[in-house]
Amino acid sequence: MAGSEKLLLSSIHDVSPRFEREVDRLTERIERATGSARFAMLVVPDHWDRAPIAADPAFQRRLRDWADAGVEMFLHGWRHRDDRPSGFRARHLTAGEGEFLHLGQAEAERRLVEGRKLLEDVIGRPLTGFIAPAWLYGDAARTALTALSFPLAEDHFRVWRPADNAVLARGPVISWASRSPARIASSLAFAGLARAALGPQRVVRVALHPGDTGVPALLRSIDRTLRRFARTHRPAGYADLVREGARAAV
Structure with a gap:
């Protein structure tokens, strides 16, 4: 990859049988706006204990088909739910969904091991990495x-390699919130600012959620954002950051 090449990393969060219809709509949106099928899916093995992928062979086949088509697969927690949300981040940055914020190491390792085994058995290949809920x-x-030894992880402001904490990309994730009118308004404002300000960023990350599909204003903003960055940034995969040894350049 040329040192000056800019990358667009798009992702769909909360991929689960609970949101299959919404995931389909977001998949179509990314492909239409970017002209590419290069994006990632963040998969939850049993979303809120209501949608176990292990018991859903039809959804397993869909995950395998997506992976065969080149969609990157990340483990995205186990259940996407925090049973004891406390503290500023847990209360204000998510609606009780910061699953990996308060876990002890043994329980975190258990969920990571079981989630990785389940999804890798389903898709027949290694996962690209892990991204914690919220x-x-x-x-x-x-x-x-x-x-x-998970190969990649991501938070709001960076993508890093857990093995040695090497930072592979920096910059805020562009995402939208649909939980309240105030959050809708603030996420629309941030996306508009990001479209104007993040053009020089070498790596731009755009994250979509199932709830976005229920708010037309968010969908319009998503389309504008994806189209804007697809003009200047090549739709790419997170694994490109590893293969090419990319580092964030603002």
């Missing part, structure tokens, strides 16, 4: 990722 990690979760 991008929230406790210290124990970070230690567990390093101990288990």
